[in-house]
Amino acid sequence: MKKIYSSNDPQQIAMLQQILHRAGVPVTVVERGSALELMLIQPGYESVAKEIIREFKANPPNLSDFIHQQKSQPKQAQGPALWKILAQQAGVVTFIVFIAVLITALMQWLIAPTETISQLIFTPRGVPELSLGQPWRFVTPILLHFSATHLVFNLFWWWYLGGRTELAYGSGILAVVTLITAVVSNYFQWVSSGPLFGGLSGVVYGLLGFAMVVAWKKPSHPLSLPPFLLIFMIGWLLLGYTDILWVNVANQAHAVGLISGIILGFIIRFRDQQKASISRRF
Incomplete structure (x- = not known):
């Protein structure tokens, strides 16, 4: 695994992790002291992850807007979600x-x-x-x-x-x-x-x-x-x-x-x- 982002803000990490997951990038979060680190599980996704992070830092989403967007999105079937988790x-x-x-x-x-x-x-x-x-x-x-x-x-x-x-x-x-x-x-x-x-x-x-x-x-x-x-x-x-x-x-x-x-x-x-x-x- 490779560290691709670090922050002391858990909400920021949660938003970025969700955005990466939606893009199909397999990441996990590791706590190191007071910092939270996003770890890339598969190295083949590094270039995609870096581009998403660059865009996230340039245009960080508003937390309330992000939560509203998440709630308004239709829920996907359990099967495909489970398949994605297993594939990661x-x-x-x-x-x-x-x-x-x-x-x-x-x-x-x-x-x-x-x-x-x-x-x-x-x-x-x-x-x-x-x-x-x-x-x-x-x-x-x-x-x-x-x-x-x-x-x-x-x-x-x-x-x-x-x-x-x-x-x-x-x-x-x-x-x-x-x-x-x-x-x-x-x-x-x-x-x-x-x-x-x-x-x-x-x-x-x-x-x-x-x-x-x-x-x-x-x-x-x-x-x-x-x-x-x-x-x-x-x-x-x-x-x-x-x-x-x-x-x-x-x-x-x-x-x-x-x-x-x-x-x-x-x-x-x-x-x-x-x-x-x-x-x-x-």
Whole structure:
């Protein structure tokens, strides 16, 4: 996220935020001391945001006129408004994977359970060898889920972590992190437990590790995560290695996903540091 405007006047910030939202510019407000800062969520909107702010500063609207205008405008349907909010929280890769998981759940639970699982697990059931002629199997177990709780839990964290990653680094980086963490976490889980496993959690832990590294000691970074969230996720991973939990947990997928995400985070952080160093020289 990038700061695009700052003010001590909450009404001014509220008006400008509303104007930017109406223009389709994704922004949020952060409080820093006595100041309120408008933060741009997606960098691609920066030029549009700057032009709107320039016009706002040149011709600031009257507060009472602005409120009257807001009240007089017809209310939009709830659906499009909700869609805009969701679109501001994620990108195309986040949406595609989210929908793919839901479609897979529909196929797996209601339409063709046996065929869906057979086609998407790491190797066909009962076959111990890797199916190099079917490369999709290295990734597709992330689409499978074996309970509603498992599905909802993973989709929530995918949306939260995947969406933030895509907004901060772009669809390409999210796709690369997803594919790499999926392949390595699936492989090691297969080595440990055999082919009958599934879930996005290996990728989710990969995204967690990625976020931990790229946002380390950067509290304003868009992937900076609350400490309680990190404690919960790491605690859940560790509990998986005990007999306390009442569900089967893909421990190797979680652990290897986290490690691979941390490694990718270091690569991206090093790349960003090199870019910053080069830009300072010039």
